[in-house]
Amino acid sequence: MSARTDNEIVIAAPLGVVWDITNDLEHWTELFSEYAAVDVLRREGDTTTFRLTLHPDKDGKVWSWVSEREADRDARTVWARRVETGNFTYMNIRWEYEEVPEGTRMRWTQDFEMKPEATMDDVAMAERINRNSRTQMELIRDRIEQRVREGVEA
Numbered sequence: 001m002s003a004r005t006d007n008e009i010v011i012a013a014p015l016g017v018v019w020d021i022t023n024d025l026e027h028w029t030e031l032f033s034e035y036a037a038v039d040v041l042r043r044e045g046d047t048t049t050f051r052l053t054l055h056p057d058k059d060g061k062v063w064s065w066v067s068e069r070e071a072d073r074d075a076r077t078v079w080a081r082r083v084e085t086g087n088f089t090y091m092n093i094r095w096e097y098e099e100v101p102e103g104t105r106m107r108w109t110q111d112f113e114m115k116p117e118a119t120m121d122d123v124a125m126a127e128r129i130n131r132n133s134r135t136q137m138e139l140i141r142d143r144i145e146q147r148v149r150e151g152v153e154a
Contacts, residue, residue: 001113001121001122002111002112002113002122003111003112003113003114003122003123003125003126004109004110004111004112004126005108005109005110005126005129005130005133006107006108006109007107007108007109007130007133007134007137008105008106008107008108008137009105009106009134009137009138009140009141010100010102010103010104010105010106010141011103011104011105011106011140011141011144011145012102012103012141012145012148013103013104013144013145013148014099014103014104015076015097015098015099015103015104017104017144017148018097018103018104018106018144019073019076019097019104021144021147022095022106022140022144023071023078025038025040025048025050025069026038026040028052030143031139031140031143032136032139032140033135033136033139034054034055034132034136035052035053035054035055036053036054036055036056036062037051037052037053038050038051038052038053039051039053041066046070046071046072046073047068047069047070048068048069048070048071049066049067049068049069049083050066050067050068050069051064051065051066051067052064052065052066052067063086065082065083065084065085065086066082066083066084067080067081067082067083068080068081068083076096076097076098077094077095077096077097078093078094078095079092079093079094080092080093080094080095081093085115087114087115087117087118087119087120088112088113088114088115088118089112089113089114089115090111090112090113091110091111091112092110092111092112093108093109093110093111094108094109094110095107095108096109106137106140108133108137110129110133112125112129
């Protein structure tokens with residue numbers, strides 16, 4: 001079995017600003033509430049390999065994994081995949097950006113499958129990802145719009 005999530009939000013900011021801020025991996029800890037650390041391991045052209053580390057969960061466990069991300073500014077798309085899959089058989093993520101009259105539409109789609117031994121199945125993980133994606137997207141929107149209002153665009 002496999003699952004897919006699809007979430008989007010409109011940010012009242014120019015596409016270039018949204019692109020620059022959301023693709024500045026070294027500053028993701030200031031953009032996302034869930035990341036404690038982002039460590040860039042390698043850059044080759046438009047492809048970045050990096051380690052994400054979450055803040056400890058309610059049981060004190062710290063989750064971390066390596067992902068690879070390829071950004072194509074001309075196509076306004078980023079493709080990412082987990083290199084260290086953990087509880088996932090695979091996890092592929094696509095970020096898409098589109099200019100709209102209100103600013104920029106940012107869309108995240110995630111295709112994945114949980115390993116049979118994982119603590120949750122595809123349906124439960126999809127619910128968790130959808131809930132978290134909406135929370136993080138709203139936070140990102142608010143932080144970018146605040147920066148634009150303050151004249152600090154990138």
